[in-house]
Amino acid sequence: MRKLGNRLLGATALLLLAAAPAAHAETLRLLTWGSYAPDELVKKFEAENPDIKVEVTFSNNEEMIAKLRATGGTGYDLAQPSHDRIYAAQLEYNIYKPLDLSKINVDQMAPNLVDGVKQNTTIEGQVYAVPHQWGTSGIMANKKEAPDAKSWADLCDAKYKGRTSMRLRRTILLGTAFSMGMNPFDLYADTAAYKDMLDKVTEKLIACKDNLKTYWTGGDDLSALMLSGEVVLSETWDSTAFKLYSQNPDIVFVPPETGALAWIDTFAMPRGGEADDAAYKWINFVIRPENVKVMSASTGSLAAVPNAADLLPDDKKAAVQAAFTQADLDNLKFFANIPPGIEDMEGIALERIKAATN
Amino acid sequence: MTGRDAGRLSLILLMTPFALWIGLLILLPQIGIGYVSLREKVGFNQYEYGFANYAAFFGEPIYRNTLLRTAWISILVTILALIIGFPVAYYIAKVARQRSRAALFLMCLIPLWVSDLVRAYGWIVLLRETGVISTTLVSLGVIAQPVEMLYNDITVVMGLVYTVILFMIVPLVSTLQGMDDALLEAGYNLGGSRFTVFRRIVVPYAMPGIVSGCIITFMLAAGSYLTPILLGGKNSSWFTEQIYNQFITRYNWEAGATFGVLLLGFTSFVVWAGLRLTGQSLATTVAKE
Numbered sequence: 046m047r048k049l050g051n052r053l054l055g056a057t058a059l060l061l062l063a064a065a066p067a068a069h070a071e072t073l074r075l076l077t078w079g080s081y082a083p084d085e086l087v088k089k090f091e092a093e094n095p096d097i098k099v100e101v102t103f104s105n106n107e108e109m110i111a112k113l114r115a116t117g118g119t120g121y122d123l124a125q126p127s128h129d130r131i132y133a134a135q136l137e138y139n140i141y142k143p144l145d146l147s148k149i150n151v152d153q154m155a156p157n158l159v160d161g162v163k164q165n166t167t168i169e170g171q172v173y174a175v176p177h178q179w180g181t182s183g184i185m186a187n188k189k190e191a192p193d194a195k196s197w198a199d200l201c202d203a204k205y206k207g208r209t210s211m212r213l214r215r216t217i218l219l220g221t222a223f224s225m226g227m228n229p230f231d232l233y234a235d236t237a238a239y240k241d242m243l244d245k246v247t248e249k250l251i252a253c254k255d256n257l258k259t260y261w262t263g264g265d266d267l268s269a270l271m272l273s274g275e276v277v278l279s280e281t282w283d284s285t286a287f288k289l290y291s292q293n294p295d296i297v298f299v300p301p302e303t304g305a306l307a308w309i310d311t312f313a314m315p316r317g318g319e320a321d322d323a324a325y326k327w328i329n330f331v332i333r334p335e336n337v338k339v340m341s342a343s344t345g346s347l348a349a350v351p352n353a354a355d356l357l358p359d360d361k362k363a364a365v366q367a368a369f370t371q372a373d374l375d376n377l378k379f380f381a382n383i384p385p386g387i388e389d390m391e392g393i394a395l396e397r398i399k400a401a402t403n
Numbered sequence: 404m405t406g407r408d409a410g411r412l413s414l415i416l417l418m419t420p421f422a423l424w425i426g427l428l429i430l431l432p433q434i435g436i437g438y439v440s441l442r443e444k445v446g447f448n449q450y451e452y453g454f455a456n457y458a459a460f461f462g463e464p465i466y467r468n469t470l471l472r473t474a475w476i477s478i479l480v481t482i483l484a485l486i487i488g489f490p491v492a493y494y495i496a497k498v499a500r501q502r503s504r505a506a507l508f509l510m511c512l513i514p515l516w517v518s519d520l521v522r523a524y525g526w527i528v529l530l531r532e533t534g535v536i537s538t539t540l541v542s543l544g545v546i547a548q549p550v551e552m553l554y555n556d557i558t559v560v561m562g563l564v565y566t567v568i569l570f571m572i573v574p575l576v577s578t579l580q581g582m583d584d585a586l587l588e589a590g591y592n593l594g595g596s597r598f599t600v601f602r603r604i605v606v607p608y609a610m611p612g613i614v615s616g617c618i619i620t621f622m623l624a625a626g627s628y629l630t631p632i633l634l635g636g637k638n639s640s641w642f643t644e645q646i647y648n649q650f651i652t653r654y655n656w657e658a659g660a661t662f663g664v665l666l667l668g669f670t671s672f673v674v675w676a677g678l679r680l681t682g683q684s685l686a687t688t689v690a691k692e
Contacts, residue, residue: 107651114654137448207551213637214652259554259636273533275551392653400465400640 072098073323076112076121078310079103079264081178083343090330097323106130113140119317123324128309129380131166131174137385142316143171148325151175153332158349162311165382174311175328176349178340181305181377182216185286188295190277197224197301200278201253210270211280213260213399215391216306220280221246223303223378230381239387243394251401260399264288271296283368284345290364298368304376309349433667439660456661466645470665473642474673476556477624480563484571484620485613487564492575492612493605497582511572519566523633526562527553530634554636562634567623571616578612579605614683618674625670642666 075082082101091099102121104112109126118140126134135141151159158176166174186194191205197220200209211217222229222242232239258276261267264285270276271289283305286298312328314321331340337348337356345361347353354365443455460466495507514522529535530552537549552558586608590600606613631641642662649659678684 107654110654111651254637257637258551262632273531275532389653389655392648392655395652396465396645396648399637399644400469402638 070096070098071320071323072100073123073320073327074100074102074121074318075327076102076104076109076124076315078105078125078344080343080345081125081310081340083339085339086331086336086343089336090327093330094323094326097320097326099327110134110138110140113315114138117317118142118315121315122318122320123327124313124315125177125310126174126313127380128162128165128174128176128311129382131311131313132168132382133385135166135168135173140316141173141313142318143168143173144175144312144314145321145325146172146175148322149175150329150332153350155349155351155353158309161379162309166311166313174313176309177312177328177331178344178346178348179307179309180346181283181300181307182220183281183283183298183300183305185271185279185281185289186297186299187271187274187277187293188297190274194278194299195302197221197280197303200280201249201256203256205278206256207258208276209256209278210258210261210267210276212262212267213395215388215395217250217280218243218246218391218394219306219380220301220303221249224301225249230378233381233384233387236386236390240390243390247394247397250398254398254401286368287345287361287364290367291360298364300369300373300376304378305373307377307379309379310346436660436663439656440664442657444655444657456657457665459658460661460665466662469640469645470642470669472640473625473666474669476560476563477621477670478673480560480567480624481571481617481621483560483564484568485617488568488571488575488616489609489613492572492579495572496576496579497584508576511569514565515569519627519629520633522566523562523630526558526565526634530558553634554638556635556638559631559635559639562630563624563627566627566630567620570619570623574616574619575609575612578609582608610683611687614678614681614685614687617677621674621677622670625666625673 082099087099087101091097106127109124110130113121113124114134118138124141131141154176158179162174162176163172166172184194184197184200186192190208191199193199194205197217199205200211202209219229222245225245227242227245229239229242232242258270261270261279264282267276267279267281267285268289271279272293281298283298286296289296290298312324314324318324330336332348332350334350334356337350337353338358341348341353341356341361342358347365348356350356354362357365440456441452441454442450443453445451491511495504495511499507527534531537532549532551532553534552536552537546540546541549582605586604587600590604595603626643628641628643628647631639632644635641643666646659646662646666649655649662
């Protein structure tokens, strides 16, 4: 027995010795969205850079900020918040560090998106983010059941009672405001007016609650609802709709007549990140055209590179063409930077809606 | 002398992990949460200290109502778990034969090996409009249209009872197992009816198990997050969800911490009130020998 124990000890010691050199390898800790780090790309990246190991954590905008705030910006080396969620979070919680643009192949990115993101995320002359993927939020309709849907307000149309869904987050507040003839982005600066707008939207969405089947919480959840036919009309990310289009061509993305809401997911570096070089390598790696193709197939969104639409897989290309006309693209409403305090007001509105019974 | 030192040393060694666990993982975070809850944000990176967060809670009916609703449903879940769990526990401890006892007990334990999330999704697969139960009923001709069985309070209560009932059964089984059958026989011999024997002998004997089972079940139900959210859908207002929203969606750690303190305080109060009303004390949870 003792002999066996000694042998085990010896074996463990050997294993530890063998494992020790591997610990020197750099680790790139990515904090990103589900599907933004497909296995294929991670493996390829690790094969190209044998001294870098990639660790991926899936999250969403709110959780990314909460996580980085809790750790003071440590624990991750590269994060991917949306472009409108960086400015206020950086001012208030100081969780990111400025990017060294000379280390990024910015010239390979779409210039208009780079400029847009720069405008949104420049603080004291320093740029905190570059674009990665972009897409829109709008509505998704099953054309067989809801052929005429064209506005955010249709989600509350009694015609589709018990057959619609939405995610109870800020997107639907903004979309509903647009459909009621208001422009929330113009009201950002005027807290009182914004509050007034939110009250109207809240009232509308509470009245609408009876019309909904449920609130969806994630892409998988929404996909199941749409594919099973339980829901025929829903607020959605366009990428989710494009994915479903390849499984059921009746399900299409409809840019609302007031304009689809456009977001850009970015690359930003947490303040306490320890693998900056690896992070820059990853950014430059995923914008190479052959990798963009793999990435877009996984995310279902357009990459922030000049000819992004051509780099989509065929089924997604068809879905995009079925969804957008040039007029829709001209009508996109890009999310504006959220000033501090706005999200707190929206939070109260969302809670009121969730708690309401009728 | 050396013997006493060794004894003391082993006592210290024995207590250290426990003290560390309680101190680092329970006490310290609670103190931190309590501290944050007293902090009030007045502006950009400016904080004042006071009870403003607590005032905000009591000023907003949504929060109060959600807390009361959470407590009320949790009490209902506890009562249902007791009513359903007691016969099961009694059967396992007293009626089943020695050999099948372990197997029965194991069958109660097996669902616990699967995570809450998976079990909640199990319910969703069964109960959704295009789910197993609905489609089966339609194909049997029992109902004409598929029905939606998710997204209401009944489903939430059912899901919660299912999740927590084990924590009711286990303490009940272990107390009931200690009961001597002679006590029951004596009760019958003295002319007691089945009900009298149950009321005057079984229940008092099982009281430690009932009390500890109820406390665990209530606390678990009130603190659960996944089951009410997933099964309750658009109408699931649960207090833990409010805490999550404050921390994550609204970046309002101060209010979130306040809610956490209030949930702990309120559930402790409910447990205390429950003990007082039924004339029990925490000491009863220790089985008498």
